[in-house]
Amino acid sequence: MSFALLETRGLCKSFGALEVSRDIGIRLEPGARHALIGPNGAGKTTLVNLLTGLLRPTRGSVLLAGEDVTTLPQAKRVKRGIARTFQINQLFRGLSVLENVCIAVSERFGLAGRMLRPAGLRTEVIAEASRLIELLQLAADAGRRVGELPYGRQRLVEIAIALGLNPKVLLLDEPAAGVPSAESHILLAAIGALPKDIAVLIIEHDMDLVFRFAERITVLVSGAVFAEGTPAEIAANRDVRAIYLGGAVDA
């Protein structure tokens, strides 16, 4: 068994009597391209929140590079290399695209608490942010306020911010949600071009994207892992087809 970058063991989360995560065990190796699918309410976003530390599990543990990070707060996990995007954009809407990315980068460089030299003169921060903006083909919009951008472009800013944290593990929560089909190819290209050494966990309803992108797929139903395997295995799994894919997948 090779080295697991991110791993969960027996992860459970209940809100009162409601069990939203039940005994979840998943593992991501370096460079993994892993998709998490499942019907609405299966607990996909809850799992992301458990992985990032936004929520504490009721039982079970989260391991990052072999170390137990279950009790670490969100900020500390980010420093250790877990970054995420949100299902619904969480951006600094009043600021420019460049500033959005700079905030993440200066946080990663440990410069964000500095009070003297102006942010505009931190050339190392701006250079790194500019590199990511170009990587995601946002250069033409770098100076525009994020709130003015079309939704699809905003989704790219989400990814740029997450990459600004130089993650080892990147969690993409429905990156294509709300993106008009005319713009989704840019997003697909951006996701396809993510650095190879990053382990990526993607939650997505767009099966086209999932089967094109993922090397492994986990199916979550009612808070528990229902099936796991390669895209071919998942597509061939009769139970998955019955429950989730409705038998309409040709992989």
Place this chain on the structure above:
Amino acid sequence: MTQLPAAESLAARHRLRGWEALPWVAGIAVFFLFPSYLAFGTQVLVMVLFVLSLDLVLGYAGIVTLGHAAFFGTGAYVVGMLAMNWGWNEPLSGLLAAALVAGAVGLASGFVLLRTRGLTLLMLTLCTMALLEEASNMGSAWTGGFDGMPGLTFKPLLGLFPFEQLSFRPQYLYALAVLFACFVVVRTLVHSPFGQTLTGIRENLLRMHAVGAPVHRRLVTAYALSAALAGIAGGLFAQCNAYVNPAVLGLDRGAGALIMLILGGYGRLYGAFVGSLVYMLLEHTLAKAYPTAWQLGVGLILMAAALYARNGILGLAESLRDRLRGGIGR
């Protein structure tokens, strides 16, 4: 590497512009042109400093507070009590003490308060102010209680320039100089990476946590710094006017500062200048013209501002400028 145009404009943002000399040139011009208005001018300068401190927490960090007068009052009382009870009446060290104590009160209260948000936070800031106000009432042996501390005396500024209660000339220049020094501090802060993260916290708290920022620590730091600046404003008030009364801690002052900041335009540094000046001039001239009904006039003008100039006078000016530029560009 090719430089993005946006990077160039970001790198240019903190640079001083020509018009930024305007408030200071105007401040000095008033000294020579309107010698009979220097007492009023001093009150405006003190208020600008207080509103500027509020802009740091409210305009930049998005901490909604109605109780910022707690720190103004703390500064005023520190200076007053030191002078009245212990004969510590050297002005500059008095201001330093005011800043330190108000900053410490800001640090301690902020540490607890800033775990909350929204209306809870608003209520707690009011409570902090009310607690301090009551403390000043109860400790009357040291604070003068309800009567405050009238007739304070201070040593000459820098050992050279005595305070003058009639002309207010030394006080005016002193207030202008202190305001300038504090403004340089605030301006540096808001353009620094620290200031950038405050804006980030204001714009999206959830995202700020997700980029790994120690949000609570940043907010408490900003709150304490702002409290120290408000404390300096309060200390300046006590020194220039030679008295302290419980009104320095009251809701009137806290809410007044908020109104001035919104009127001028928050999160813009210069909103504090414009808002305080316009509000106090209005108050001053209307009170002279209609001694009984002046508040009605102030109220109507504020309503008009709230309805038609959401981002304050400076916001209105900015949108006019953009419209003019757009018209030329297209």
